[in-house]
Amino acid sequence: MSLLVLERATKRFKSGQRETVALEDASLELDAGDCVAVYGLRRSGRTTLLRVAAGILPLDEGTVRFGGRDLSGRAAHALGVEIGYCSPSFDPAHGGTVTDHVAVALLARGAGRTRARERAEEALERAGASASAHLDPRELHADESMRAGIARALVTRPRLLLLDEPTNGVDLLERDAILALLRELADSGTAVLMTVGEPVAGADRVLALDRGRLRGEAVPEQASVLPLRPRHAEPVA
Amino acid sequence: MLALVIEQPSYGYEVWQRFDARFSGLLDVGASRIYQAFDALLDAGLIEEVPGTAHVSRRQPRPSYRATAAGRRQHRAWVVQELHRDPDRLELGRRLLASVADDAVALRELIDRYEQACLDEMAQLAPAHADADANGAAVAERLLAEERRLVLEARTKWILFARRQLEER
Numbered sequence: 001m002s003l004l005v006l007e008r009a010t011k012r013f014k015s016g017q018r019e020t021v022a023l024e025d026a027s028l029e030l031d032a033g034d035c036v037a038v039y040g041l042r043r044s045g046r047t048t049l050l051r052v053a054a055g056i057l058p059l060d061e062g063t064v065r066f067g068g069r070d071l072s073g074r075a076a077h078a079l080g081v082e083i084g085y086c087s088p089s090f091d092p093a094h095g096g097t098v099t100d101h102v103a104v105a106l107l108a109r110g111a112g113r114t115r116a117r118e119r120a121e122e123a124l125e126r127a128g129a130s131a132s133a134h135l136d137p138r139e140l141h142a143d144e145s146m147r148a149g150i151a152r153a154l155v156t157r158p159r160l161l162l163l164d165e166p167t168n169g170v171d172l173l174e175r176d177a178i179l180a181l182l183r184e185l186a187d188s189g190t191a192v193l194m195t196v197g198e199p200v201a202g203a204d205r206v207l208a209l210d211r212g213r214l215r216g217e218a219v220p221e222q223a224s225v226l227p228l229r230p231r232h233a234e235p236v237a
Numbered sequence: 238m239l240a241l242v243i244e245q246p247s248y249g250y251e252v253w254q255r256f257d258a259r260f261s262g263l264l265d266v267g268a269s270r271i272y273q274a275f276d277a278l279l280d281a282g283l284i285e286e287v288p289g290t291a292h293v294s295r296r297q298p299r300p301s302y303r304a305t306a307a308g309r310r311q312h313r314a315w316v317v318q319e320l321h322r323d324p325d326r327l328e329l330g331r332r333l334l335a336s337v338a339d340d341a342v343a344l345r346e347l348i349d350r351y352e353q354a355c356l357d358e359m360a361q362l363a364p365a366h367a368d369a370d371a372n373g374a375a376v377a378e379r380l381l382a383e384e385r386r387l388v389l390e391a392r393t394k395w396i397l398f399a400r401r402q403l404e405e406r
Contacts, residue, residue, distance in 0.1 A: 037359070039356075039359070039393060041394075041397065176364060176379075179364045180364040183364050198386075198390055199359045199362065199386050199389040199390050199393065200359070200362070200386075201359075201362035201363055201364040201382060201386065202362070202363070202364030203359070203360055204360060205356075205360055206356045206357075206359040206360045207356065208352060208356060208393065208396075210397055210400065215349070215352060215353075215356075216352070216353060216356045217353075217356070217357075
């Protein structure tokens, strides 16, 4: 059984007379250890896809299941614990330092201060953000914010990590290190689903999203489309 | 061959072994052909014998070769040229598109396939570790991967454009 399953998911938004189809008939499966990148330009539906996968947005049609449970309706149980949604923006109300922000999710669930702090430091280390721990989030560079955001999503030890454009605004030379970190997290068993506005390295599968339609190998084994160009033999190193 | 001699000056058979290890499956060239290639490179002044290496072995002469300055210059020029030339793909694309230009369904299918090939290629991009101590080969690897990534970005944008164009028709 796959960890995350989207089946023919459709989501529409209505504003006045205009109806936008943000996600149309999208199917996707993700297992533990998978790292999947969804490539799309702005307004392609990529954020909607992540919010649907997180169970934040109810679907108009189709289903989304996490660990076999239907996410539509009872989302709050999974989100924030088993599903980590990474955002690099920080609400000043959550505290003064990066560690405070990372610890908030645990404090909100009744963890003691010391325990929450320890776990926050552990998550920051895992995300390679220990150096930012004592800083004010407003002082961080884009890559540091992203790492801190990843740490905040990791603090509850989720099985699925969702990231909206983890390389957005990140300096070219820092970008690869962030992608290597995500690959590492996937290799350690966390499923990673990210949307990207540029091709990125390190994913097991890359899908394309355009006008809410998902293309590519949604399910790894069912690749039905042949590459245009025959693959050459791998040169021996 | 010139690149391999630039990488490590050596004698014929050893260069061929490296050639074979790196390109077998892509370019299958017998060991005997290497000497023709060396002769051509020598004639063109792109490589030269390393002095004093011709008679090291007792059984038969085994000269080592190294690249001349002209050889290194020519190799650099060739690499740059190859980097922005992708004749196979361009030619294939031109022929395929021309053959289905009047058939919107076939054209869409072709674009879908092309997109899948690009997505597969993206999934094969290896993440590079930002390592300050990276050796020359790792840096070259990283530069090539980035070049590949940017080419793929351009292709995927073209795919979006092509699909929109077809929807308008």
